[in-house]
Amino acid sequence: LTHLIDRKRQAHQTLIARIHSNYLRNRQLVQKIENKFTEDAEAI
Known part of the structure; x- marks a missing residue:
């Protein structure tokens, strides 16, 4: 059972890390677009 919980926690942390890096990438993109505007x- 402990093994299963550990695996679940690992998957959760991986997901959070991925979401966080996507968030940071999107923020950089938004910043670039705002600078361009x-x-x-x-x-003008």
């Missing part, structure tokens, strides 16, 4: 707005 700012540059475009200043160019």
Whole structure:
């Protein structure tokens, strides 16, 4: 039983890590887009 719980916890941590890295990547993308909009707005 302990083995099963450990495996479940491991899978959970892996999932959280993946979600977190996706979140960070998306945030960088949003930042880039916002910077581009700012540059475009200043160019006008």
